[in-house]
Amino acid sequence: MVPGMGHCDIHATLERAGLSKTSQRVAVLTALVHAETPLSARDILERVSGEGRINRVTVYRILASFKAGGIIRELATDHGENFFEMACRHNPAHPHFYCRSCRSLACLPSAGNQERWIREYREADEAIETVAIHFTGLCRRCRSENAGHPVRRLRGPRGDRRVSP
Amino acid sequence: MVPGMGHCDIHATLERAGLSKTSQRVAVLTALVHAETPLSARDILERVSGEGRINRVTVYRILASFKAGGIIRELATDHGENFFEMACRHNPAHPHFYCRSCRSLACLPSAGNQERWIREYREADEAIETVAIHFTGLCRRCRSENAGHPVRRLRGPRGDRRVSP
DNA sequence: AAACTCTTTGCAAATGAGTTGCATTTATTG
DNA sequence: CAATAAATGCAACTCATTTGCAAAGAGTTT
Ligand SMILES: [Mn+2]
Ligand SMILES: [Mn+2]
Ligand SMILES: [Zn+2]
Ligand SMILES: [Zn+2]
Numbered sequence: 001m002v003p004g005m006g007h008c009d010i011h012a013t014l015e016r017a018g019l020s021k022t023s024q025r026v027a028v029l030t031a032l033v034h035a036e037t038p039l040s041a042r043d044i045l046e047r048v049s050g051e052g053r054i055n056r057v058t059v060y061r062i063l064a065s066f067k068a069g070g071i072i073r074e075l076a077t078d079h080g081e082n083f084f085e086m087a088c089r090h091n092p093a094h095p096h097f098y099c100r101s102c103r104s105l106a107c108l109p110s111a112g113n114q115e116r117w118i119r120e121y122r123e124a125d126e127a128i129e130t131v132a133i134h135f136t137g138l139c140r141r142c143r144s145e146n147a148g149h150p151v152r153r154l155r156g157p158r159g160d161r162r163v164s165p
Numbered sequence: 166m167v168p169g170m171g172h173c174d175i176h177a178t179l180e181r182a183g184l185s186k187t188s189q190r191v192a193v194l195t196a197l198v199h200a201e202t203p204l205s206a207r208d209i210l211e212r213v214s215g216e217g218r219i220n221r222v223t224v225y226r227i228l229a230s231f232k233a234g235g236i237i238r239e240l241a242t243d244h245g246e247n248f249f250e251m252a253c254r255h256n257p258a259h260p261h262f263y264c265r266s267c268r269s270l271a272c273l274p275s276a277g278n279q280e281r282w283i284r285e286y287r288e289a290d291e292a293i294e295t296v297a298i299h300f301t302g303l304c305r306r307c308r309s310e311n312a313g314h315p316v317r318r319l320r321g322p323r324g325d326r327r328v329s330p
Numbered sequence: 331a332a333a334c335t336c337t338t339t340g341c342a343a344a345t346g347a348g349t350t351g352c353a354t355t356t357a358t359t360g
Numbered sequence: 361c362a363a364t365a366a367a368t369g370c371a372a373c374t375c376a377t378t379t380g381c382a383a384a385g386a387g388t389t390t
Contacts, residue, residue: 020356020358024367042346055369057348057368058368061349061368062367065367074243076242078247079347079377081346108290127262127302128262128301128302130301131301132297133297134297136295137294138292185385205376206376218340221376222340223340225377225378245347245348245375
């Protein structure tokens, strides 16, 4: 990932993409530019809810427009929660690691040959638009913590959470 | 992908995994073994609903146990609908192509160096358990069909579908 | 074969990410 | 500053997937 955020200027980016500079768009973009790791829509909503009002739906719509404008990249995960990262930083394209326990997403270093390898596939079928390389497992933190450490629960009925079988 | 289904014997597979041979498990496994492409939980439910009764939830639970037993592999997509494929066929691990329009998933040929490449990453971080390579775009059929061809809609409010803006 | 015990189902209800229509508020322009 | 197209808030909705619990089954033991 690119260390500084040099050419990732908020206002310039919005202008270049032909998007009006609303407070919400600036807030979302700022959160993404300062993020250490890719963020989920929920992450963004949390980080932005502090300053000014913003609706959940608006976040999704803004993310859609950023993606359409090539400003950000969307990263899918199992479990249906997707993440987003600035395209200007996070270059070149690289694999990501998803922790199946805490459901966090981290960037991995780009393999040297990955670019070429991806290009070969692209040539084989012109229809290819995006490529994603996704590793899954347990992150360091989840590995070191107590083995029986409960997995974050996203779906299911309300009611008392099961504590131990 | 392995052409025949040779060693993918239904009963032997269940036995090897220590799973009792219920009619539902046999049905789901049969659907997966005969599938030409990876199947979603919904696909499986449809193909199995004909013979005998089976519940949607049961399909999910069976798929979870098959996955835990290493019998099948789960393939995530954007849009939250996941697919499943037999691990015995579909070897070695290979990339998949997901059509963002009709939301179908297809297997791609395994790149020669992919295996080695994956191994390198695995060595870099022991926590890695699975690797997925995911291409997105428009499949041949969706490309040839009328450009304005409507995208399959999964979420959203009830009511008249928008016909044209 | 009947009784018993451990699994697996079916059903109903829920969850949560992401969508959409529509009324209201803004950003931008003249 | 008024006019207008675009962006946002809100409420309602979809849908893949998950969970608790009670009923049905499978494999085993009398
Ligand atoms: Mn990244
Ligand atoms: Mn495959
Ligand atoms: Zn973790
Ligand atoms: Zn298609």
